[in-house]
Amino acid sequence: MRRWWVGVDWSESLQDCAIVDDHGAVVTHLRIEETADGVAQLLTAIRNLNPRSHRFSRRQVPVVIEDGARLLVAELRRVRQPVIVIPPAVMARYRGRLATAVSKADRTDAALLANIVRMNPGRHRALAETSDEAAAVAVLARAQQDSVARATEAMLRMRSHLRMYYPAAIDAWAGMDRGLRRREARALLAVAPTPRAAAGLSKYRIAETLAAAGRTRMLDDQAAGLRELFAAPRLRQRPATEDAMGQRMLVHLAELDAACLQAERLRETITETFARHPHAPIYRSFPACGPIVAARLFAEIGDDPGRFTARGLRAYAGTAPLTWASGGSHKVTHRRICNRQLKTAVHQWAFGTLTRSPGCRARYDARRDGGDGYAAALRHVGNRLLNGLHYCLQSGDLYHEERMFPPSSSTVS
Known part of the structure; x- marks a missing residue:
């Protein structure tokens, strides 16, 4: 029985689709949009490959593409069409195997994708049949991981800036879990963005700020330690420069607050979503x-x-x-x-x-x-x-x- 493979070279506008047979010859080429009509056009072309055979089904024809996160892939998977994703790096290696002078064209890339799976069917498997709930958890987990990374990057940028004029703020939470990302650290920096402002804080005001940020244990001891740390003599920038650097630090702090807030929200959402899955x-x-x-x-x-x-x-x-x-x-x-x-x-x-x-x-x-x-x-x-x-x-x-x-x-x- 003859077999066919479909290669799709995607783009933002039109998708080049090439259908190759078991000899590697392109039997059909079409360009479709990433719409419902475009997907229907592709599925119709697959069905018409062998319309007289009662044993033939479009699900016997895998669709090969480089990007598995596209709407085209989501629609194909919804109608249970097998989809195989080939990483771009693997695609580049196969392109160099076919000719000494490497060239690139959307039409030929679509055929190459199909031929990769035709020549090595045992090396490439279709995407797993994961449930919609599992896909939702995957999206949230990646987003939460990215938000934590963004919060870390924002914290490191702020820390680098603090080293230039406010090293006491770094020492205050050095060695503590999450460091400057802690709520009390961010709250205190918002109240005292400069060393001069921090040195003028009373023990009561520091304790009040820490409590408002959620600190409940050893408030007096930590407030006293911070008061002593901020009041200790250190190298300082000139007053106007220090104030300007404090304003710049508040910009970094706003970015850090937003990133931490998004990470916390996503943490709650992913916890609730995953808890509803039977595998949890x-x-x-x-x-x-x-x-x-x-x-x-x-x-x-x-x-x-x-x-x-x-x-x-x-x-x-x-x-x-x-x-x-x-x-x-x-x-x-x-x-x-x-x-x-x-x-x-x-x-x-x-x-x-x-x-x-x-x-x-x-x-x-x-x-x-x-x-x-x-x-x-x-x-x-x-x-x-x-x-x-x-x-x-x-x-x-x-x-x-x-x-x-x-x-x-x-x-x-």
């Missing part, structure tokens, strides 16, 4: 898997039970080692090409289990005693956790420490 209790049953870490893991893994094997999940997360063997050389390194968001989430998850799971702690200590570094030992812990998570997602069971780490099992793998 499984993720939350694991040690150190809080609402944000669990949502980030779920966002990258999805809820399609057949998407990963246990080994494939570890490779996708970057915790499985990579072996290079050629002749007499043999080298094992950690995997760098992977899903970076998932790798970061697993690293944070594994680190958190060291104080919450005796089994994870024992495995980590055994790997460190065996010569592994900090990151390598955490990857081994992450491997074990992903194995357990994969099993629980397949079986529907919750996490049990005794089953995950039996007393008689070895802690080293």
